[in-house]
Amino acid sequence: xxxxxxxxxxxxxxxxxxxxxxxxxxxxxxxxxxxxxxxxxxxxxxxxxxxxxxxxxxxxxxxxxxxxxxxxxxxxxxxxxxxxxxxx
Amino acid sequence: xxxxxxxxxxxxxxxxxxxxxxxxxxxxxxxxxxxxxxxxxxxxxxxxxxxxxxxxxxxxxxxxxxxxxxxxxxxxxxxxxxxxxxxxxxxxxxxxxxxxxxxxxxxxxxxxxxxxxxxxxxxxxxxxxxxxxxxxxxxxxxxxxxxxxxxxxxxxxxxxxxxxxxxxxxxxxxxxxxxxxxxxxxxxxxxxxxxxxxxxxxxxxxxxxxxxxxxxxxxxxxxxxxxxxxxxxxxxxxxxxxxxxxxxxxxxxxxxxxxxxxxxxxxxxxxxxxxxxxxxxxxxxxxxxxxxxxxxxxxxxxxxxxxxxxxxxxxxxxxxxxxxxxxxxxxxxxxxxxxxxxxxxxxxxxxxxxxxxxxxxxxxxxxxxxxxxxxxxxxxxxxxxxxxxxxxxxxxxxxxxxxxxxxxxxxxxxxxxxxxxxxxxxxxxxxxxxxxxxxxxxxxxxxxxxxxxxxxxxxxxxxxxxx
Numbered sequence: 001x002x003x004x005x006x007x008x009x010x011x012x013x014x015x016x017x018x019x020x021x022x023x024x025x026x027x028x029x030x031x032x033x034x035x036x037x038x039x040x041x042x043x044x045x046x047x048x049x050x051x052x053x054x055x056x057x058x059x060x061x062x063x064x065x066x067x068x069x070x071x072x073x074x075x076x077x078x079x080x081x082x083x084x085x086x087x088x
Numbered sequence: 089x090x091x092x093x094x095x096x097x098x099x100x101x102x103x104x105x106x107x108x109x110x111x112x113x114x115x116x117x118x119x120x121x122x123x124x125x126x127x128x129x130x131x132x133x134x135x136x137x138x139x140x141x142x143x144x145x146x147x148x149x150x151x152x153x154x155x156x157x158x159x160x161x162x163x164x165x166x167x168x169x170x171x172x173x174x175x176x177x178x179x180x181x182x183x184x185x186x187x188x189x190x191x192x193x194x195x196x197x198x199x200x201x202x203x204x205x206x207x208x209x210x211x212x213x214x215x216x217x218x219x220x221x222x223x224x225x226x227x228x229x230x231x232x233x234x235x236x237x238x239x240x241x242x243x244x245x246x247x248x249x250x251x252x253x254x255x256x257x258x259x260x261x262x263x264x265x266x267x268x269x270x271x272x273x274x275x276x277x278x279x280x281x282x283x284x285x286x287x288x289x290x291x292x293x294x295x296x297x298x299x300x301x302x303x304x305x306x307x308x309x310x311x312x313x314x315x316x317x318x319x320x321x322x323x324x325x326x327x328x329x330x331x332x333x334x335x336x337x338x339x340x341x342x343x344x345x346x347x348x349x350x351x352x353x354x355x356x357x358x359x360x361x362x363x364x365x366x367x368x369x370x371x372x373x374x375x376x377x378x379x380x381x382x383x384x385x386x387x388x389x390x391x392x393x394x395x396x397x398x399x400x401x402x403x404x405x406x407x408x409x410x411x412x413x414x415x416x417x418x419x420x421x422x423x424x425x426x427x428x429x430x431x432x433x434x435x436x437x438x439x440x441x442x443x444x445x446x447x448x449x450x451x452x453x454x455x456x457x458x459x460x461x462x463x464x465x466x467x468x469x470x471x472x473x474x475x476x477x478x479x480x481x482x483x484x485x486x487x488x489x490x491x492x493x494x495x496x497x498x499x500x501x502x503x504x505x506x507x508x509x510x511x512x513x514x515x516x517x518x519x520x521x522x523x524x525x526x527x528x529x530x531x532x533x534x535x536x537x538x539x540x541x542x543x544x545x546x547x548x549x550x551x552x553x554x555x
Binding site for chain 1: 134137138141142143144169172173175176177178180181184188
């Protein structure tokens with residue numbers, strides 16, 4: 001298991017489009033269990049509804065956790081995804 | 089925009105014709121249906137995503153294994169998932185609860201073996217509903233609706249966006265219990281009509297300002313997403329009262345206005361009385377032609393105490409609030425450069441007299457371009473102004489020499505006649521030359537058919553009426 005904490009920087013929260021992109025990304029790794037934790041909630045990153053229900057807002061801390069598969073590469077791509085949201 | 093008509097109470101109709109399905113069969117059927125709709129409308133692609141979501145299936149299955157019937161399990165799962173969305177303080181996410189509920193309704197209907205049936209609404213009705221879900225909108229003929237009232241729902245929900253894009257006023261969050269079928273009801277929706285303008289203005293990278301005649305209208309416009317106030321009429325402070333409002337009273341209103349703008353530009357027009365707007369406490373010499381008489385800045389310069397008090401109140405409000413924004417003073421009916429200079433000098437002098445305030449003058453000063461003289465002399469005028477705003481109502485009447493109230497010459501009153509286009513071009517050109525922003529705040533700005541032309545002419549902001 002690998003994990004990393006990132007700060008959510010998307011200006012208008014994690015809304016449909018970026019959330020959908022994240023879920024698509026995560027679904028590309030069916031052999032891994034990828035979870036997001038924020039504000040005492042821990043959810044399956046492959047579920048759009050769960051991801052949205054985190055209510056991520058700018059400045060919140062999110063922990064990305066990867067279980068199984070090429071953990072290091074997967075973690076990096078999910079963390080990269082969050083970094084790319086700065087402009088959103 | 090306002091609409092009224094007989095109320096038609098919406099009842100979701102289904103007909104039982106299909107065979108009842110198990111939850112998994114129903115889910116599969118709903119997925120297939122949504123995949124088909126998704127090709128035409130991206131909203132249903134989002135619904136398909138919800139139907140595909142592992143959380144949906146897992147939650148329903150958990151309730152089924154707890155011993156609930158499939159119908160009850162679907163209801164419970166829907167309530168649980170929606171609950172997490174409505175708890176989040178985010179308008180967008182709260183609206184997503186509608187989508188979740190809609191997908192669950194589809195599944196629930198499929199489990200019961202029901203199919204949605206069209207709802208026949210008589211032409212001209214105001215549709216009154218507890219809630220309208222995207223799947224309901226498919227069963228309605230929007231061309232028959234004069235307006236919509238919903239008890240539940242959010243202003244960013246699918247039905248709101250759909251209704252407004254079709255020019256149908258919609259109100260959400262209103263109590264509907266007392267409405268009986270056939271009651272004549274009225275819907276007022278300030279956002280209808282502004283949407284197409286807003287889209288074009290934003291796409292062009294310009295600013296969408298609002299015209300306001302009270303602090304409440306400023307608040308409403310800000311809530312509706314205006315980039316600022318392009319015309320704050322101050323007449324309401326002066327009309328319908330026996331005396332001149334005091335400096336303190338005015339300051340309080342201007343401060344509320346600045347705070348309502350919350351950092352976005354606020355353009356305060358100095359008292360624009362005279363002409364057809366008479367003041368109870370001011371009786372000028374009778375005029376044969378009041379529209380060409382003592383009005384706008386002329387009236388203020390003739391009564392410098394009114395002007396000074398208004399300027400002081402604006403300066404105090406702008407200097408005294410913690411909100412860092414842009415407060416602009418707009419001078420109405422400018423014909424000569426010295427009118428702007430005089431106001432500028434007065435602002436400087438009054439600011440110096442405030443004494444206890446540090447820093448630079450907290451306001452910008454600009455002219456309303458609404459006389460042919462201002463247009464013809466725009467280059468020189470721009471040199472003493474911080475901004476321009478074209479007031480097309482009066483400008484059209486003066487350029488075309490046609491009284492807008494006279495039906496016999498109304499064919500001449502055309503804000504986009506060749507002469508008026510030239511006048512607007514000259515105004516924008518002079519502002520560009522001086523490097524100052526130029527907006528437009530006449531009724532022309534609120535006309536969606538003129539938006540593209542105004543953007544092409546180069547206006548930096550369109551100030552429209554949101555109500």
